[in-house]
Amino acid sequence: MTGDWRAGFLAPRLRWVQVAKTARSRGLAALQDEHRLELAACDFTTGEVRRLGVPTDGFIDSAWVAADATSAFFLADEGGNELGHVHRVTLDDTNAIGDMTPGLPDYALRGADVSADGETLVLDIVTDEGYDLVCLPARGTPVASPRHLVRTVHEAWNCRVSADGTVATLDTTDHAPGTRRFAVTAYDTATGAVLGRLILPSPGAANAVCFSPHPGDQRVLIASQRAGDRSGVLVWDPVGDTIVELLEETAATVVPLDWSPDGRHALLCVELLSAQWLERVDLRTGERERLDLPTGSFRSPYLRTSQFGAGGSVLASHEHGMSPLRLIAWHAPSRHRVLLGGDGSPDRAGFEHVVFPSSDGTQIQGWLARPTGTGPFPAVVHCHGGPHVSVADEFTPAARAWVDHGFAYLTVNYRGSSGRGRAFEEQIHGDVGHWELEDLAAAHRWLVDEGISVGGEILINGESYGGFLVLYALGRQPELWAAGIGEVVLADWELTHHDSPLAMRRLDEMLFGGPPETHGDLYRERSPLTYVDEVRAPILLWQGSNDTRTPPGQVVAYAERLVARNHPFELHWFEGGHGFGDEGGHLAHLDRAIAFARNAVGG
Numbered sequence: 001m002t003g004d005w006r007a008g009f010l011a012p013r014l015r016w017v018q019v020a021k022t023a024r025s026r027g028l029a030a031l032q033d034e035h036r037l038e039l040a041a042c043d044f045t046t047g048e049v050r051r052l053g054v055p056t057d058g059f060i061d062s063a064w065v066a067a068d069a070t071s072a073f074f075l076a077d078e079g080g081n082e083l084g085h086v087h088r089v090t091l092d093d094t095n096a097i098g099d100m101t102p103g104l105p106d107y108a109l110r111g112a113d114v115s116a117d118g119e120t121l122v123l124d125i126v127t128d129e130g131y132d133l134v135c136l137p138a139r140g141t142p143v144a145s146p147r148h149l150v151r152t153v154h155e156a157w158n159c160r161v162s163a164d165g166t167v168a169t170l171d172t173t174d175h176a177p178g179t180r181r182f183a184v185t186a187y188d189t190a191t192g193a194v195l196g197r198l199i200l201p202s203p204g205a206a207n208a209v210c211f212s213p214h215p216g217d218q219r220v221l222i223a224s225q226r227a228g229d230r231s232g233v234l235v236w237d238p239v240g241d242t243i244v245e246l247l248e249e250t251a252a253t254v255v256p257l258d259w260s261p262d263g264r265h266a267l268l269c270v271e272l273l274s275a276q277w278l279e280r281v282d283l284r285t286g287e288r289e290r291l292d293l294p295t296g297s298f299r300s301p302y303l304r305t306s307q308f309g310a311g312g313s314v315l316a317s318h319e320h321g322m323s324p325l326r327l328i329a330w331h332a333p334s335r336h337r338v339l340l341g342g343d344g345s346p347d348r349a350g351f352e353h354v355v356f357p358s359s360d361g362t363q364i365q366g367w368l369a370r371p372t373g374t375g376p377f378p379a380v381v382h383c384h385g386g387p388h389v390s391v392a393d394e395f396t397p398a399a400r401a402w403v404d405h406g407f408a409y410l411t412v413n414y415r416g417s418s419g420r421g422r423a424f425e426e427q428i429h430g431d432v433g434h435w436e437l438e439d440l441a442a443a444h445r446w447l448v449d450e451g452i453s454v455g456g457e458i459l460i461n462g463e464s465y466g467g468f469l470v471l472y473a474l475g476r477q478p479e480l481w482a483a484g485i486g487e488v489v490l491a492d493w494e495l496t497h498h499d500s501p502l503a504m505r506r507l508d509e510m511l512f513g514g515p516p517e518t519h520g521d522l523y524r525e526r527s528p529l530t531y532v533d534e535v536r537a538p539i540l541l542w543q544g545s546n547d548t549r550t551p552p553g554q555v556v557a558y559a560e561r562l563v564a565r566n567h568p569f570e571l572h573w574f575e576g577g578h579g580f581g582d583e584g585g586h587l588a589h590l591d592r593a594i595a596f597a598r599n600a601v602g603g
C-alpha cells in the first residue's frame with residue numbers, strides 16, 4: 001500500500017449520496033475537496049455532479065433532497081456550531097436559498113424528511129425546551145411558524161413522513177427515558193394526535209426507516225433490535241394497527257435501508273463483525289437475495305447509505321479502506337456499473353479484517369493496515385467517535401498516510417460500538433470508559449503478540465468520543481501508550497455537559513445514568529481531567545473553536561493542567577465545529593501528527 005497518499009487525500013471525492021424519492025435518477029451529494037465540503041446536485045444518468053456553494057458538515061442527516069429533486073434542504077448553522085435554521089436551496093441554475101423557519105429561534109436538528117408527494121416537510125428540532133416535531137409546507141413561501149405536532153423532553157430522533165404527508169413518525173424514548181431503546185410514535189400531521197406507538201419488549205428498540213412509497217399506504221419499514229444479538233425488519237401500519245415481522249437475524253446484524261419505488265422490495269445491509277453486504281428482500285414472500293457487489297462497505301451510521309435507484313436498480317454507495325465512495329448501480333446478478341465517484345484504483349489492497357480477544361474473552365473486531373515487510377512496525381491504534389457507531393471497511397486516507405510512513409494502523413470497534421447487538425452497545429452505560437480501555441489494551445497486546453509491533457512504539461489516536469478514549473487511556477494506562485493524538489476530544493464530562501446544548505446533554509445522561517447534579521462522582525471518576533497528572537506520553541490535539549459537541553472550555557481546562565505540570569503537548573485550534581471541513585487543514589494536521597509520532601517513537 002504505497003503511492004501518492006496526498007493525492008488520494010486531496011482529490012475531489014464524494015462523502016455521501018442521497019437519491020430523490022420520486023426522481024430516482026437524481027439526487028444530492030456531499031462533495032469533498034482540498035478546500036471545502038459542500039452540497040452538490042447529481043444526475044446519475046449523465047454523471048453530472050454540480051456544486052451548490054452550500055457548505056455541509058459531512059453528516060448525511062444535515063441535508064436532504066426533495067422528492068422530485070427540484071430542491072434540497074439543509075441546516076445552515078454558524079461556523080459549524082450545528083445550531084441554526086433549515087434552509088431550502090433550489091437545484092435549478094439559480095440555486096436560490098431561503099430560510100424555511102424564519103420565525104423560530106436557532107435549533108439543532110435530529111431528523112427531517114419530505115413526503116414523496118413533495119408537499120410536506122417534517123423536522124425534529126431541538127432547543128433547550130425539548131425535542132419538537134414540526135410540520136410545514138415543503139414548497140412555496142416559507143410559513144412564519146410551522147405546525148407544532150409534539151414536544152418531548154426525552155431524546156427523540158429521526159422523523160419520517162408518509163408519501164401523502166398525512167402521517168409522521170418520531171423515534172421516541174418517553175416510555176424509557178435515558179435510553180436509546182427507541183419506540184416509534186406515529187402522529188396525524190393535521191392535528192398532532194397520536195395514531196399509534198410501536199414499543200418492542202425491553203431492551204428492544206425500533207427505528208423508522210421510511211414509509212411505503214405509495215400515497216395512501218401508511219405502512220412504515222422498521223429496523224428492530226431485541227434482546228441479545230437479535231435484529232430484524234418489521235412492517236408496521238400505525239393506522240391499521242398491524243405488524244408484519246419480515247425477518248430476524250441472530251448471527252449477523254440486519255439494517256433495513258430503503259423501500260423500493262414499486263413497493264415490492266426492501267434493501268438491507270447485513271453486517272457480520274463489521275463486514276457488510278447488501279441484500280434485497282421481497283416484501284410479499286420474504287425471499288432474500290444477496291447482491292453480487294465488490295467487497296467493502298455500503299453504509300456508515302450518520303455518514304452514508306445505499307438506496308434503490310430507478311428502474312428496479314440498487315444504487316450502492318461502495319467504499320473500502322483505500323478506495324473512496326463509488327456509486328455502483330446494481331441491476332441484476334453480474335450486471336452492475338459505476339455511475340459516480342471512485343479514484344480509478346478500487347483494487348488497491350485495503351484493510352485486513354482482524355479479531356482478537358479482550359480481557360473477558362469477548363471477541364473484538366478491528367481493521368488493520370500495515371506496511372509491506374515483516375515488521376515490527378510502530379503502530380497507531382485508532383478509536384472511532386460515537387460511541388454507538390462502528391467502523392466498516394470504509395475509505396480512510398489517514399490509514400494510507402500512516403502506512404506510507406512505516407506505521408501499522410489498527411482501528412478498533414471497541415465495546416459500545418454498534419452492529420454487535422444491544423448488550424455489546426449498552427455494556428458501557430453506567431461504566432463509561434471501562435470496557436473500551438480493556439478492548440484497546442487488548443488491541444495493544446494483540447499487535448505485540450502477533451509481532452506486528454513492539455510495546456513501546458504504539459500510539460493511540462481518535463476523534464470525539466474516540467478523543468475521550470485517547471486522553472482517558474493516557475491517564476489510566478500510562479504504561480501502554482507512546483503518545484496520544486486526538487481531534488475534537490472530550491477531556492471532562494461535567495464541563496462538557498454544562499457547555500452543551502440539550503441535544504448533546506441527553507447523550508451524557510444516558511452514558512452516566514443521569515446528569516452531573518445526581519451522578520457527579522461518576523462523571524468525575526471517568527473524566528480524563530481527573531487523571532491528567534498520571535499522563536506520561538506526549539499529546540497532540542486539534543479542537544474546533546465553534547464545536548458544540550466537544551466544546552472548547554473543557555479542553556482549555558485540560559491544557560492548563562498540562563501547562564502547570566510542564567508536560568509536553570500541542571493544542572491546535574481550527575475555525576470550525578466538530579470536524580475539519582477542508583482536507584487541506586486535515587492534511588496539515590496529518591503531516592504534523594506523523595512528524596510528532598515519529599519523534600515519539602524515536603524514528
Ligand SMILES: CSCC[C@H](NC=O)C(=O)N[C@@H](C)C(=O)O
Binds near residue numbers: 384386463464490
Ligand atoms: C459525548 S461524546 C462526543 C459527542 C459524539 N461525537 C463523537 O463521538 C457525538 O456526537 N455523538 C452523537 C453521534 C450521539 O450519539 O449523540
